[in-house]
Amino acid sequence: MSATYSIGTLGRLSGVNIETIRYYERVELLPAPVRGENGYRRYDADAVERLAFVRRGRELGFSVDEIRTLLKLADHPEHPCADADEMVVEHLADIDGKIRDLKRMRKALRELALCHSETAAHCRLVQALASKSID
Structure with a gap:
């Protein structure tokens, strides 16, 4: 079984604060995570990488919509x-x-x-x- 992370750990690993992570979920830059038995969000290593990608894109000044487009390209490297x-x-x-x-x-x-x-x-x-x- 692969490691999963809490939202706090995801934030530390990716350099993104918790409220921003929740926002990225709402605007669908980050897929909704699985929930543990306790109802808490659980993220995998792919979420860490995706969130770091989004953070770097935002640091370069790209809009949420532009990052959405870039994520589609990253998800389909043959394009x-x-x-x-x-x-x-x-x-x-x-x-x-x-x-x-x-x-x-x-x-x-x-x-x-x-x-x-x-x-x-x-x-x-x-x-x-x-x-x-x-x-």
Whole structure:
């Protein structure tokens, strides 16, 4: 008989907290586990691997739906990789856009920082937030 794990042990082995494990079960990224005689969830080594896969995908910023697609590819290694490649290209474009936005925000905040005003009436940040646009 292969080893099974409690939800707490699964969390420690995979690096995912218990509430997140339950969420992944609800959204069907992780199959419903078998239940022991006491009604507690029992997970096998496949669940540990699958959950670690999901965690790594989330760390890379993939959505739940994207991870669902990637899990289908992982479950069927004979399928072509084109869908994953397309997903990565789209994800990279999204990340590049976010980086551009963050750089713009950093530039705007640097221009507003350290105004040395003694009162809020002359604070550059307060004035910028009150204006119609921030460049």
